[in-house]
Amino acid sequence: MSKTKLAFTKKEYIQRVKRVKSIMQQRRIDVLVATDPGNMNWLTGYDGWSFYVHQGVIISLDHEEPIWFGRLMDVNAALLRCYMSKENMIGYPEMYVQNLDEHPMTWIGENVFRKNKWEKCVIATERDNYYYSAEAHFRLTATLPNATFVNANNLVNWVRGKKSAKEIEYMKIAGRITEKIHQRVLDIVRPGIPKSHVVSQIYETAIAGVDGYGGDYPSIVPLLPSGAEASASHITWDDSPFKKNEATFFEISGCYKRYHAPMSRTIYMGKPNQKFLDAEKALQETIDAGLEMAKPGNTTADIANAAQKVMNKYGIDRNNARYGYPIGVSYPPDWGERTCSLRSTDLTVLEPGMTFHFMPGIWQEDWGVEITESIHITKDGVETFCNFPRQLFLK
Amino acid sequence: MSKTKLAFTKKEYIQRVKRVKSIMQQRRIDVLVATDPGNMNWLTGYDGWSFYVHQGVIISLDHEEPIWFGRLMDVNAALLRCYMSKENMIGYPEMYVQNLDEHPMTWIGENVFRKNKWEKCVIATERDNYYYSAEAHFRLTATLPNATFVNANNLVNWVRGKKSAKEIEYMKIAGRITEKIHQRVLDIVRPGIPKSHVVSQIYETAIAGVDGYGGDYPSIVPLLPSGAEASASHITWDDSPFKKNEATFFEISGCYKRYHAPMSRTIYMGKPNQKFLDAEKALQETIDAGLEMAKPGNTTADIANAAQKVMNKYGIDRNNARYGYPIGVSYPPDWGERTCSLRSTDLTVLEPGMTFHFMPGIWQEDWGVEITESIHITKDGVETFCNFPRQLFLK
Numbered sequence: 001m002s003k004t005k006l007a008f009t010k011k012e013y014i015q016r017v018k019r020v021k022s023i024m025q026q027r028r029i030d031v032l033v034a035t036d037p038g039n040m041n042w043l044t045g046y047d048g049w050s051f052y053v054h055q056g057v058i059i060s061l062d063h064e065e066p067i068w069f070g071r072l073m074d075v076n077a078a079l080l081r082c083y084m085s086k087e088n089m090i091g092y093p094e095m096y097v098q099n100l101d102e103h104p105m106t107w108i109g110e111n112v113f114r115k116n117k118w119e120k121c122v123i124a125t126e127r128d129n130y131y132y133s134a135e136a137h138f139r140l141t142a143t144l145p146n147a148t149f150v151n152a153n154n155l156v157n158w159v160r161g162k163k164s165a166k167e168i169e170y171m172k173i174a175g176r177i178t179e180k181i182h183q184r185v186l187d188i189v190r191p192g193i194p195k196s197h198v199v200s201q202i203y204e205t206a207i208a209g210v211d212g213y214g215g216d217y218p219s220i221v222p223l224l225p226s227g228a229e230a231s232a233s234h235i236t237w238d239d240s241p242f243k244k245n246e247a248t249f250f251e252i253s254g255c256y257k258r259y260h261a262p263m264s265r266t267i268y269m270g271k272p273n274q275k276f277l278d279a280e281k282a283l284q285e286t287i288d289a290g291l292e293m294a295k296p297g298n299t300t301a302d303i304a305n306a307a308q309k310v311m312n313k314y315g316i317d318r319n320n321a322r323y324g325y326p327i328g329v330s331y332p333p334d335w336g337e338r339t340c341s342l343r344s345t346d347l348t349v350l351e352p353g354m355t356f357h358f359m360p361g362i363w364q365e366d367w368g369v370e371i372t373e374s375i376h377i378t379k380d381g382v383e384t385f386c387n388f389p390r391q392l393f394l395k
Numbered sequence: 396m397s398k399t400k401l402a403f404t405k406k407e408y409i410q411r412v413k414r415v416k417s418i419m420q421q422r423r424i425d426v427l428v429a430t431d432p433g434n435m436n437w438l439t440g441y442d443g444w445s446f447y448v449h450q451g452v453i454i455s456l457d458h459e460e461p462i463w464f465g466r467l468m469d470v471n472a473a474l475l476r477c478y479m480s481k482e483n484m485i486g487y488p489e490m491y492v493q494n495l496d497e498h499p500m501t502w503i504g505e506n507v508f509r510k511n512k513w514e515k516c517v518i519a520t521e522r523d524n525y526y527y528s529a530e531a532h533f534r535l536t537a538t539l540p541n542a543t544f545v546n547a548n549n550l551v552n553w554v555r556g557k558k559s560a561k562e563i564e565y566m567k568i569a570g571r572i573t574e575k576i577h578q579r580v581l582d583i584v585r586p587g588i589p590k591s592h593v594v595s596q597i598y599e600t601a602i603a604g605v606d607g608y609g610g611d612y613p614s615i616v617p618l619l620p621s622g623a624e625a626s627a628s629h630i631t632w633d634d635s636p637f638k639k640n641e642a643t644f645f646e647i648s649g650c651y652k653r654y655h656a657p658m659s660r661t662i663y664m665g666k667p668n669q670k671f672l673d674a675e676k677a678l679q680e681t682i683d684a685g686l687e688m689a690k691p692g693n694t695t696a697d698i699a700n701a702a703q704k705v706m707n708k709y710g711i712d713r714n715n716a717r718y719g720y721p722i723g724v725s726y727p728p729d730w731g732e733r734t735c736s737l738r739s740t741d742l743t744v745l746e747p748g749m750t751f752h753f754m755p756g757i758w759q760e761d762w763g764v765e766i767t768e769s770i771h772i773t774k775d776g777v778e779t780f781c782n783f784p785r786q787l788f789l790k
Binding site for chain 1: 493
């Protein structure tokens, strides 16, 4: 019996690879190297905390299955998580791991690309991916002086945009975990409690999961800045206590099989002044206006413009920050898909199965408020992944 | 009153920058761009989950303070976490965030490098860092056609090698958190319990912290593969239950102010056969032999060779995997420093203040065992950051 655990049917992976190959053909790409761990997972099933060493998945028009490559030690993980046959999993020797002189991509160039006679091919890499360093590119190209290298950043990410029924199912489970985490926060948070204590309960709830579905690690840690720190939306917690008369927003996602459904809510401890109540109202109206426009045939810009109109009415300047981004399968450091954005200049047409984190947060010089929703474009309109009161909470 | 929270004195940051500048002078580097978030933190205090967009710290010989650059929204985080004055924090407009056409590094080249008249300088970048993509390099170099670009991968990491008294203090707190996590695991783990439940308790303990010190997120998630999956050391958990007659190793680190002290222990559920008992003995002897050689004046190779000698005696083939790596301040995806390795070919001389994760794990085709220690080279020899029975645990 195979010990391989797949999150989707083999058929679904094969269809995904076919869709990517068809785009490659259109764009005259012979060989594609995917180093984004989310793309590796989506194409092959691969899942492991091994992206701190060089690794990737190669799709070639002249090769039926994807080829996984990575560190020799991680071939075992590929065997246990990928749908392909063993000969399509290639490990470079352990001596190349974080070796200062000999680089894994040199070995891969010589032992995979040349061996497959891809020396004169058009080879596409994900040039702006976290896990494709400048050095990786130099080393790979140096082994293949006669190949033509092109940038296919986000090629796979774009194909991932429309989710399958099973992907939506996983995101719904993630959404239920997200709801449960927010409820836990609301139950325990109060002035005087160290932030680290609340985060310990957030993680406990997130990983314990819901209804027998154990949680996975989210691609972004819980963000819960308070007061002036809420102006800096990516500051992480420490062990200082929550204070009275401060707002804290909780930007948090449950995660199931690497799929996310983030949602933010803001809690004010004490009696908020008018600016917070106005912000609450502005955000509620913004979300209503955006959801109204979120349906097949409309564009990402339609959502952003509807949201911006409400912000203008309230006189709120967001420094041109976008209103959200697509979400799905992902790995640290980001749960976004990095393709389109909910931005007035972005004219991506919405289709059923697309999923976004719609986040009209307000970040001002010394305070911030977030009320956000993860959304799913359906055949007829839109649904949110979470069902949680859309308000500023007071404690 | 300043709202800036620094983990170290301003004096300590200034000394660090001076040490880096002195190496830059030796290597004839005018300007250094550090994109490793651990290096950014170590040089300036910057701390935030913002490394999913392009950012960095620039050290220039003609500029006293480091210059932080990042997304406009994150300037607020820099103000709250960095020691420099405000004019040395530069944010690029929000429209550059994950924009598919306009790249932040083009903006930085034009608005920081050119404005400072660095067009003809020798500019060093961390070319093999996760957060310095091939595209970032292309965009930056394109704006500065007359500059000379060199690779200074790990330049800062090497300077970080010898820890200050305060850094050691933080690592000791991390070590106490690590001990507490392992004790919690031992208390609750048993056949039938879902792995995700145990991980939820690991996180709860890790972030709650110890003795009033709240925990931070570790740079690698808890790894706890069982049975055949323990051959694949980087597979993460799911919600399947622990089984009888399987070994699980727990590779886990507490984290305090981004400093780590990882440690692994293995738990066998049931009655282990001889190979596990032999592995336990081999690992105990290996650690003893390695610690014996871990003292100032000896080399990293001395530790690796002593360890290898024991492995040879037991006839264990580790596929030339290294015996460990330096540790300290870091961010996902890695808690290692990526400079030297505990490897027979690595001749780094040990000095007081150096810190390593010494990990003589054994990964075989269908099983694995890890017993490891985080160590601190002292004036006279070595100490471990954790104090926890060094054995194979049975449940």
